[in-house]
Each structure stands twice: as C-alpha cells, then as structure tokens.
Amino acid sequence: MSIEKMPRVRLAHLPTPLDEAPRLTAALGGPRILIKRDDLTGLAFGGNKTRKLEFLMADALRQNADVVFTAGAPQSNHCRQTAAAARKLGLRCVLVFTAGQHNEPQGNLLLDQLLKAEVVYTENDDTDAVMEELAEEERRKGHRPYVIPVGGSNGIGTLGYAGLVLELAQQLFERGLSVSRVYFSSGSGGTQGGLVLGARLYHASYRLIGVSPGRKADGVKANVARTANEGAAVLGLPVRFAPHEIEVNDRFTGPAYGISTPESHEAIRLFAETEGILLDPVYTAKAAAAMIHDIRGGAVGREETVLFIHTGGTPALFAYHAELAQ
Template structure:
C-alpha cells in the first residue's frame, strides 16, 4: 500500500511553519537554527500526535470502529489529542492512564482529557496500562462494539507513516527556500513513531540531512532498536523496498536527566533560552530535553559555524503547567519584587 492510499482523516493545519530563530541562533553561536513548528498542528493545542492521528483515525473509521482505546502516562500528549480527535469524529474514547498518585491533580493534559469527555481509567504502572487496555477492548468487542486500539504514542506503522509524509513536507519547504541543513534535532523515546517516520522519509529522499534523536528515556541502544524496527515495519506497510540499519539511526542519550518526565538544569536552561530569545514554549518532558541536546552539541563544537540545523518542535506545552510546582524553584531566584 502506498502512502497516498492510506485512509486519512484530515485534522492538522498543514504545512506547519518552518521559522527562523535568529536570536536563539545568535545565543548559541554562528550557525542558523530553523524551527519546524509541529506544535502548531491545530487540534487540542497541537503537537506531533495530530499528524499520526490523521492516519490512525482514518484507519479506525475504515474498519468501522465505534470506540477508540489508547493508553499512556497521566500527562500523555497522545492521550489528550486522541480524546479530542475522537470527539471531533463522533467516536467514543477510552483512556487508560498511569500515575504514581492515586488521585492525580487534574492539571495539564489530564485537565484537557476530562474536558474532552473520554472514559478514563487510572492505574499505577505501564504494565497495568497494557493489561487493562487489552481487557477493556475485549469487553467492548463482546458487547458488540467495534474497538480500535492505539498503542502508546500512536507509534504503529500507520501512525509512523504520517512522519514519512512530514519528511516530504519539510524537504519541499527547504527546496523552496534553497536551504541545505546538515541535521535535525528531535525528542526520541521508546515509542519511536516520529523518529522512525522521519528516518524512513529522509532515507527515501537520499538523506538530505542527519536526524539526531535526543533520548528522553532509557538508553540510546534501546531507542535505536525500536526506531529501526518500526521504520522497517512502516516501509513494509507502505510497500517500500528501502530498509534502515542501526547505523542509519543516531540517538544521543546524554540529556535524559534524572528520569523520564523529570527535568534537570540543562532542560530548564533550554526552556528558558527558547522562551527568552524566541518566545517559544517548550515542555520539560520532550522538547526541553531535545533543545538541551542541540545546545550541548553546539557548546561541544559539534555544530560548525555556518551550518543550518532544524529543531522539530513537537508540542507538549500542557505538561509544563502540570509541573508548575516542581519548576517554580528553578525560577524563584530570579524573581524581583517591586518596592
């Protein structure tokens, strides 16, 4: 099946902008930064999951689905957007969310989840999420419903295909501007869908730039293995002969910080620098760590003067508000009080 043959439910505002970031560039050195604004895809405060959900929802409707089921951590961007697009398509939605807290505060993505009206189930661990998701899907099928299950992050070959298309969109923008970047930085995790789709898309186009996945969890080898496998599954789904090898996928795991979803000083510095130079809002889970990786490469001299690099802004701003208390102490020292 070719990319154009995949069922698609149009949702996103495309193409997303490709913006210059001159003040951020000047703050980091004599190279050029362009920001691909996939935080502006439009639905439910935007983000990279909207692109994937166009194809996942299209596939669900093509299979006659009546209810969408998915899972993720309590501040999942994917779950927030899935609930929104299910409402938009008139489908019921079930979310299975994990939280260390028995009654997590309805802030950030969780607040928006409740707003969109899905059925929400709370568990403690990722393993419990997967088990309960399977159980709930089976129960609904036994009732005569038609469940469509989306795994973590929408990272299936159908979902990853959206970022093959995004690679084509981005390269067209670059050709129109006659810009030749050397690399693209993005947040990468074990769900791997965005990274896999982009890696496959750029491979098809002759590798016009190198993709640098900045790990936000686990280690580089684990993420690389997942990205390669998913990219090749996506290629098979699309009927493509090309395949990726581990050497085709670069993952840098030096900016994970204390844990998944937990920022450190480098994440906060990146978020602050983006905000105070370009007015960009990054999150402490994904994009803050991805920009910290870009900054780290720049300071280590790994980005040469005159290079052009792309930063993929994948969204996730609601998670910033969910961590307001934890983040407050990073900024308190700089507060001033009028006399």
C-alpha cells in the same frame, strides 16, 4: 503504495510553519537555526501525535470503530491528542494511564477531562494487555473498539513523520535552504521511525538526531528501527532499518523520564527569552538541551544550518508549574 494514497483524515493544520530563530542563534553564537513548529499542528494544543493520528484514525474509521483505546502516563500528549481526534470524529475515547508523576487535574490530564475521555488507571505496566482486555469487554457489549499502541508508534502511525520529510523538502526548496542536522525528541520511536523512513524514500541526506526523554539509547533505537520497518511494510516497500543505523542521544535524559534537569530548564528559558517560543518540560526541553550543548561545544559548525522539530507538549508546562515557577 505511496504515502499519499494511504487512507488519511485531516486533523492537523499543515504544513506547519518553518520559523527562523536568529536571536537563539545570536545567544548561542552558533549556526542558523530553523524551528519546525509541529507544536502548531492545531488539534487541542497540537503536537507531533496529530500527524500519526491522521493515519491511525483513518484506519479506525475504515474498520467502523466506535471507541478508541490508547495508553500512556497521565501527562501524555499522545493521549490528549487521541482524545481530541476521537471527539472531532464522533468516537468515544478510553485512556489507560499508568500511575505517574503529576497526576493532578492540570495540563494534559485537565484537557482529557474537558474532552470527556474515559480514564482507566492501571498498575499493570503491560498496557497493551490491559487495553486488549478492556477492548474485549467492549466487543462483548456490541461495540467496535480500535486499539492504538502507546505513542501511536506502529507502522500506520509512523507514516505521519515520513510525510513530514516531504513537507520539509518543499519548504526548504522554496527558500533555497538545506539543513545538515535535525534535532527532535524520540521516545516510543514513531516520530524518528517516520523520519528515517521518509529520509530513505525521499533521499534526504541530513543527520536525524533523536534525543531520548528517558530511555537508554539502545531501547529507543530498537523502537525506531521497528516502527520504520513496520511503516515500510504497510507501504509494501522492500527497505529495512537496523538499530545501529539510527542516531539517538541519551545524554540529556537526566535521572528519568518526566524528571527535569538544569539543562532542560535552561533550554525552556532560552527559547522563551530569545524567540518567544515555549518548549515542554518532558520532551522538547531535553531535545533542545542536546542541540544547545552541541552548538556551544562546537560540534555544530557555524556554517551549518540546523533544524529543531518542536514536537509540542506545551500543556505539560502547567503541570510542572511548581518546578518552573521562579
């Protein structure tokens, strides 16, 4: 089946803008840089998860769900966008949070409260098991739960970023442009899984460089290959991906997920000061740091055109105010 025929609810403002970044190029003495503004997907401050949720929530509605479960860290952008999508569609939303950094009601957690998400904290790292237990309780009470895995990264969610490949092809075609590399943050794998699947389906030849916000590259590659394969299975397509075919850079993750680095802080300031574009401290700042490093180090030729996908996450800036304030 083609992606266009899959059940989908409209939650995102698409296509997202494709911005030029000439001042960033000048500051880096580098190539032409384009920024795909998926921070502007529009739902409750936007971000990449809204593309996945268009397919996941359509599946939830198809199953007549009345309550949606998902899980993450208290500053999860995925949880915030899921809570907003559920509200927009008239469903309850239960968020299962593992204890993490930045637990005060700021940033995404504040927005979750405003969206009246029901929050459950757990010390059990197996959040799938916790969600399943809570979903079973809901079933016993006569409700119809729908469980979305961490990051929305399963075969259905993955279709969101396969769709971006087509959207981008159209935008590049209209401007007579082509790009050689694409940089973006890659964690639970569904974003990159969708991109590699879409690139295979629509014959895109650019390098897809996922930058890890925390995990080692091997772990991210395994997630990406799994989600891409699950996405292909949902579409009934006989294509397969192996982890060694996936490109992931884990040299900018710093000490751990959610912990900023000097390079990520510099990336936030550089994007803000040159282009007026705000990155987030957890995901996009580290992805941008990897791109900046490659440009400065000469790995990217000046004649190339590079695309950065801004995957959102900006509400977390406010939860990180203590680290970012000057």
